[in-house]
Amino acid sequence: MPSHSPSPDGNPNTLSTPASRWLIVGGGVMGLQVATDLRDRGQHVTIAEAAPTMGGLTSAWNLGDVIWDRFYHVTLMSDTKIRDVLTRLGLESQMKWVETKTGFYAGGRLLSMSNTAEFLKFPPLSLIEKLRLGGTIFYASKIRNWRRLEKLSVEKWLRRWSGRGVFEKIWQPLLQAKLGEAYKQTSAAFIWAHTARMYKARRSGMKTEMFGYVPGGYAQILESWVGWLAGRDVTMKTSSPVKSVAPLESGELQVEFADGSREVYDNVVSTIASPFIAQSCPALSEQEKQQHRNIRYLGVVCASMLMDKPISEYYVTNITDTWVPLTAVIEMSTIVDPESQLGGKHLVYLPKYLPDDHEGLNESDEDYREKCLSTLEKMYDHFSRDQVVEFKIARAKYVAALATVDYSTRLPPIVTSVPGFYALNSAHIVKGNLNVNETITLGEEKLAEDVWPDYEQRVASGRVATKSSPCDQELVSSV
Ligand SMILES: Cc1cc2nc3c(=O)[nH]c(=O)nc-3n(C[C@H](O)[C@H](O)[C@H](O)COP(=O)(O)OP(=O)(O)OC[C@H]3O[C@@H](n4cnc5c(N)ncnc54)[C@H](O)[C@@H]3O)c2cc1C
Structure with missing residues (x-):
C-alpha cells in the first residue's frame, strides 16, 4: 500500500x-x-x-559579468501569492519597492503618462477622448463578470467604450504591437485582465505605480526555491x-x-x-x-541590452507609432538599482511579441540587433550604439496562450x-x-x-x- x-x-x-x-x-x-x-x-x-537549470521563462543568464533574468520580471504589491512564496523562502523582507514612470512614444515624441495631470495633457487625444479612455480603464477595473467579456472581441468592446478616435490612436497600435494581427481574434477579457492588473499596480486610481524585485533577481528566487525543495527531498532532474x-x-x-x-x-x-x-x-x-x-500562443523575441547610460526615465515606454518594430522599451534599471545589482550599468529590454507561427520568431540575432539599434537611434536623439556594452537575444515560442473569443x-x-x-x-x-x-x-x-x-x-x-x-x-x- x-x-x-x-x-x-x-x-x-x-x-x-x-x-x-x-x-x-x-x-x-x-x-x-x-x-x-x-x-x-x-x-x-x-x-x-x-x-x-530550473526556472523556465524566469531563469537568468549572464550579460557579461551581470547575472539577471532573460526576460524582464517585476512583482506588484498586489501579487500576494508570489509574495507568500518569497516569505516562505525568507526573501520577501529583502524586496525593494520602487515608484515607476510610464512613457508613451507617440507621433515621434516621447511623452510621460505617469499621473493624472500628465494624462490630461496627453497631446494625441482630445479632452473628450481622454475622458473616454480614462472611463474605459476605470470601467474595466470594476468589471467582475469576465465571462461576458470573453464572448466579445476586444476590438468591438474597445470601440464601443472608448470610441473610434481612441481605438485608432491608442488601443489599436498597442494591441497590434502586443498581439500582431491576432488581436482580431482576441477577446475583451484580454484587455480587462491587463487593465485590472495595471490598475492594481497603482496605489490608488491614476497615481504612481509601485513595482518590486528581489535583489539578485529571479536567479536568487530560483536558487532559494530549488534549495528549499531539495531540503525536503524533492528530486530535481x-x-x-x-x-x-x-x-x-x-x-x-x-x-x-x-x-x-x-x-x-x-x-x-x-x-x-x-x-x-x-x-x-x-x-x-x-x-x-x-x-x-x-x-494559439504568443511567443517573444527579447533583447537584453546593457548600457553605460540610461535611455529614459520610464520603466515601460508604450509605442503607438506603427513603424517601430518593438512592442515596448522596458528600462529595468529604472527599478533595479544599477550600482548594487547591475555592475553600474543600465539594463534595457527590447521585446517583440509575435504569434507562435510567425517567422519573426526565427529572425537571426544579427538582424534583430540591427533592427533594435537603428530603431533606438531614430527614437532617442541622445542614443548611440557606442553606449551599448552587452546585447543578447532570448526567444520563447510558447509564452502565453492567446485569449481568443470563448477561450475558456x-x-x-x-x-x-x-x-x-x-x-x-x-x-x-x-x-x-x-x-x-x-x-x-x-x-x-x-x-x-x-x-x-x-x-x-x-x-x-x-x-x-x-x-x-x-x-x-x-x-x-x-x-
Ligand atoms: C518577456 C516576458 C516578460 C514577463 N514579465 C513578467 C513580469 O514582469 N512579471 C511576472 O510576474 N511575470 C512575467 N512574465 C511571465 C512569467 O515568466 C510566466 O508567468 C512564468 O514564468 C510561467 O511559468 P510556467 O512554469 O507556466 O512556464 P515556463 O516558465 O515556460 O516553464 C515550462 C518549463 O517546462 C520545460 N519543458 C518544456 N518541455 C519539456 C519536456 N518535454 N520535459 C521537461 N521539461 C520541459 C521548459 O524548459 C520550461 O522550463 C513574463 C514573461 C515573459 C516571456
Whole structure:
C-alpha cells in the first residue's frame, strides 16, 4: 500500500492521504509551485526539466559579468501569492519597492503618462477622448463578470467604450504591437485582465505605480526555491526532457526521457506548453490532443541590452507609432538599482511579441540587433550604439496562450482521460494575463480543486499503484 506520510502543513486531511510517486514535467514556476504543494501534502515528488537549470521563462543568464533574468520580471504589491512564496523562502523582507514612470512614444515624441495631470495633457487625444479612455480603464477595473467579456472581441468592446478616435490612436497600435494581427481574434477579457492588473499596480486610481524585485533577481528566487525543495527531498532532474508518458496495465505511468531511459510513476503533472502535452502523451483522447493543439500562443523575441547610460526615465515606454518594430522599451534599471545589482550599468529590454507561427520568431540575432539599434537611434536623439556594452537575444515560442473569443469553453481538461496524468499549464489562466503570481495561484488552486480530489478518489478505489518511495523507483530500462 502507499505510505501514509505526515503532513508538514498540519492539515488533517492530508495526514490520511497515502503518499505515492509524482513526476512534475517542467521546472518553471508552475512546476515548482505544484511540487511545493504536493510535498506539503506529504507526497514523493520528482521534477523533470528539459533545460540545464530550473526556472523556465524566469531563469537568468549572464550579460557579461551581470547575472539577471532573460526576460524582464517585476512583482506588484498586489501579487500576494508570489509574495507568500518569497516569505516562505525568507526573501520577501529583502524586496525593494520602487515608484515607476510610464512613457508613451507617440507621433515621434516621447511623452510621460505617469499621473493624472500628465494624462490630461496627453497631446494625441482630445479632452473628450481622454475622458473616454480614462472611463474605459476605470470601467474595466470594476468589471467582475469576465465571462461576458470573453464572448466579445476586444476590438468591438474597445470601440464601443472608448470610441473610434481612441481605438485608432491608442488601443489599436498597442494591441497590434502586443498581439500582431491576432488581436482580431482576441477577446475583451484580454484587455480587462491587463487593465485590472495595471490598475492594481497603482496605489490608488491614476497615481504612481509601485513595482518590486528581489535583489539578485529571479536567479536568487530560483536558487532559494530549488534549495528549499531539495531540503525536503524533492528530486530535481535537470537536462531531462520528457519524451513520452504512457499508461501501464498496472495503472502506473511509464515516463520515457529523451536519452531513452524510463521511469515509472503513479501520477504525472505536465506543466509544459499545450502543443508539447499533446505530443508527449499519445494515449490522450483525440479530442484532448486536438484541444491542446488548437491553443494559439504568443511567443517573444527579447533583447537584453546593457548600457553605460540610461535611455529614459520610464520603466515601460508604450509605442503607438506603427513603424517601430518593438512592442515596448522596458528600462529595468529604472527599478533595479544599477550600482548594487547591475555592475553600474543600465539594463534595457527590447521585446517583440509575435504569434507562435510567425517567422519573426526565427529572425537571426544579427538582424534583430540591427533592427533594435537603428530603431533606438531614430527614437532617442541622445542614443548611440557606442553606449551599448552587452546585447543578447532570448526567444520563447510558447509564452502565453492567446485569449481568443470563448477561450475558456475550449480548454482541455486538467484531469485527463489517462488515469493519473494531469495537464496543468499556464494556458488554464482564464481570468488574468500571464504573470508569475497568476501562474502559481492557478497551480495551487487547480491542484486543490481538480488534481487532488481525483487522486484521492483513485486512492480510495485502490487504483493508485503501491510504490511508496522515490528510492523504490523501478528503472524499467535504459537504452
Ligand atoms: C518577456 C516576458 C516578460 C514577463 N514579465 C513578467 C513580469 O514582469 N512579471 C511576472 O510576474 N511575470 C512575467 N512574465 C511571465 C512569467 O515568466 C510566466 O508567468 C512564468 O514564468 C510561467 O511559468 P510556467 O512554469 O507556466 O512556464 P515556463 O516558465 O515556460 O516553464 C515550462 C518549463 O517546462 C520545460 N519543458 C518544456 N518541455 C519539456 C519536456 N518535454 N520535459 C521537461 N521539461 C520541459 C521548459 O524548459 C520550461 O522550463 C513574463 C514573461 C515573459 C516571456
